[in-house]
Amino acid sequence: MRHQKKKKIGKGMDHRRKLLRTLASSLILYEKIETSYANARGAKSYVEKAITRAKENTLHNHRILLSLLSPMAVKKALEVVGPKYKERKGGYTRLTKLNNPKAGASKALLELVD
Helix, strand or coil: CCCCCCCCCCCCHHHHHHHHHHHHHHHHHHCEEEEEHHHHHHHHHHHHHHHHHHCCCCHHHHHHHHHHCCHHHHHHHHHHHHHHCCCCCCCCEEEEEECCCCCCCCEEEEEECC
């Protein structure tokens, strides 16, 4: 059976979890972030799952979001972002590759869709 392979973004599991948490919190708070392409790809699915949880404001979802995001990002997700995407079934984020030949790693722009 073929299982999905995890994308290794950082050094270890703890570092990867912290990186995804900060990227996702920043994206929800500022609605647009610029980071490396690999980090943006990892954060995209993380944010999509968090926004799906934020669409329904229950105590259970609030506690799950607190384990995924920072407290300020959870507040904004439940009050602003969740109701904004209530009718949308998915695809809350847009990933755009930025071309910069001088940079070592390719950059990307990750933003919330209007």
